[in-house]
Amino acid sequence: MQRLSRKLKAENKSIGFVPTMGFLHEGHISLVKKSKQKSNVTVVSIFVNPAQFAPNEDFKKYPRDLRHDKNLLKTIGTDYLFIPEVSEVYQTNYQTFVEVDEISRILEGEFRPFHFKGVATILSILFNCVLPDYTFFGQKDAQQVAVIRQMIKDLKFTTEIIACPIVREKDGLAMSSRNIYLSINERSDALVLFKALKLAEKLVMEGERLADIIISKMINEINSIDSSKIDYVRIVDVDKFSQVDSLISGSRYYFLIACKIGNTRLIDNVIIKVS
Numbered sequence: 227m228q229r230l231s232r233k234l235k236a237e238n239k240s241i242g243f244v245p246t247m248g249f250l251h252e253g254h255i256s257l258v259k260k261s262k263q264k265s266n267v268t269v270v271s272i273f274v275n276p277a278q279f280a281p282n283e284d285f286k287k288y289p290r291d292l293r294h295d296k297n298l299l300k301t302i303g304t305d306y307l308f309i310p311e312v313s314e315v316y317q318t319n320y321q322t323f324v325e326v327d328e329i330s331r332i333l334e335g336e337f338r339p340f341h342f343k344g345v346a347t348i349l350s351i352l353f354n355c356v357l358p359d360y361t362f363f364g365q366k367d368a369q370q371v372a373v374i375r376q377m378i379k380d381l382k383f384t385t386e387i388i389a390c391p392i393v394r395e396k397d398g399l400a401m402s403s404r405n406i407y408l409s410i411n412e413r414s415d416a417l418v419l420f421k422a423l424k425l426a427e428k429l430v431m432e433g434e435r436l437a438d439i440i441i442s443k444m445i446n447e448i449n450s451i452d453s454s455k456i457d458y459v460r461i462v463d464v465d466k467f468s469q470v471d472s473l474i475s476g477s478r479y480y481f482l483i484a485c486k487i488g489n490t491r492l493i494d495n496v497i498i499k500v501s
């Protein structure tokens with residue numbers, strides 16, 4: 227991969243990179259399309275990264291369908307698909323991990339303490355293999371984007387991060403490879419995340435500025451669904467990712483939800499600009 231990337235660079239071609247864990251859906255494809263618009267060559271990686279799953283999480287049963295992924299990528303015209311083996315990425319006696327400090331410990335980090343260490347490590351490795359000029363991420367994993375931006379700045383990686391909007395199903399459910407775990411009833415219960423985000427939007431539009439009030443109403447909405455179990459509902463500043471007590475006119479905030487529906491953990495968010 228490195229040899230290929232160096233060759234492309236020698237030909238003055240810009241490389242756009244879309245890192246994924248496969249089982250691709252329209253959300254992933256939107257990133258590939260963005261990359262194709264902005265770069266001369268697009269590389270997609272598929273790697274289910276064991277280092278970002280805790281022992282009790284779903285690494286083993288994470289959905290995989292390489293044939294479907296290859297067909298989809300071929301249809302939209304992806305230049306290169308990079309599918310390294312776990313044993314190639316983490317060779318015997320692998321020793322090196324990348325930790326982005328404060329921002330990895332909050333929110334997702336409170337519930338998945340080693341998750342971002344795994345994410346930062348694999349992306350460092352992939353950046354060194356693919357040598358991308360641009361890397362495309364979904365805003366669905368908003369904190370991941372913030373963590374990787376920080377890592378790129380601190381470690382002086384040269385790739386530019388481009389965050390792309392969340393792609394949703396027609397009824398509002400954010401697309402996710404994990405949606406396949408949901409039963410029919412859970413699939414309809416899962417809509418409560420989107421409903422709670424919409425409720426937040428409405429409250430802000432009606433003039434509510436106190437974070438606690440908005441959050442408690444969102445929590446009530448989610449708790450009205452029996453199969454739900456909230457990890458967190460938070461409002462953070464878009465730039466610093468720090469929690470806020472009240473919303474200030476002209477500022478932008480992430481409204482973030484992490485919630486289990488049955489046994490499936492889902493995350494979703496929306497950016498709201500306060501007028």
Ligand code: AMP
Pocket residue numbers: 245246247248252253254256257362363364365366367390391392393394400401402403
């Ligand atoms: P994953 O395969 O889940 O690791 O996701 C790979 C990339 O696709 C990440 O940058 C995700 O944020 C992005 N992604 C996943 N779901 C969506 C979605 N519904 N809309 C936009 N991007 C997404």
